[in-house]
Amino acid sequence: MSSSELPDAAPTAIDCLTAVRRLWDYLDGRLSVAAHDEVEAHLAVCAKCPPHFTFAERMKRSLAERTGTEISSDDATRLRDRVRGALARFALEGDSEE
């Protein structure tokens, strides 16, 4: 998409449309260095786009903090016993079938 692949060239100026099309790729760190720099340069001078990026980043961060589904050690032990029991039953039944 970009023609500025030269290492030391200043980032090509991109418009809002191009910048926001790259929003999620930018936040996921999956843009080329040149494309990433173009977005950064645009965000530095644009008044409209930064809030969109800030909110998207806030949402992404909140999702990353959703790892609150940690399982207590009691639950883990109980679940492990349950799965072990089920596997043992299955192994017995499986053997008898063969």
Place this chain on the structure above:
Amino acid sequence: MELDETGDTNASAGRRSAGPMEFERLALPYLGDVARFARSLTRDASRADDLVQETFLQALRGWHTFRPGADIKPWLMSICHHAFLYITKRDARYVEAPEDDPELDSLATARAHNVAYNSGIGAIIDQMDLGPALDRAMGALAEHFRGVVVLVDVEGQSYEDAAAILGIAVGTVRSRLFRARRLLQDMLFEYARDAGFETARAPIASASARTSRRTSTEPLPAKGREDAT
């Protein structure tokens, strides 16, 4: 799927008899990972436990197809996700429309944000605790979208690892993820509109705003995507 059993029947026969114990030794250490994934997918502790048990049973059943030395964790996660889609009877073979352009979802995300702020709910969004709202939105998200968000955004897996677990192409992870995030954001803005509407009608009852349902008389412009940023 290429299985070693086709080439080496002796090894396969030997492994089958020693199977269950070997399986337990190698697979059970990942029980915690599978359990956490199952809880994120099902949003319910009891259903998650059933799913974990089903995952390990299916894994043991398919143990003879597992390539020795391969990574067990993504294999188990993949079985878990398939079992989840099967149990929920949702479109397990969901296929993206070929014309889907993930960048359009990026664009739509920014535009929806623009529309929401222009409609006057910016202050509510800024003050909104996104955590509980996202929990609710994740519960409402279609199952085939939930898996990719859980893997990439919640669990922090790479697109490549998520693709391996979900059995889809990396490009599909990207398009599904962008669409899912846009849907999540749309729901957050909808909750904000509900909260704003409730507050305007009955400021005292604002505590109930979080659980309120959307009313049919939408007071604010719906998601127009025409306003450019």
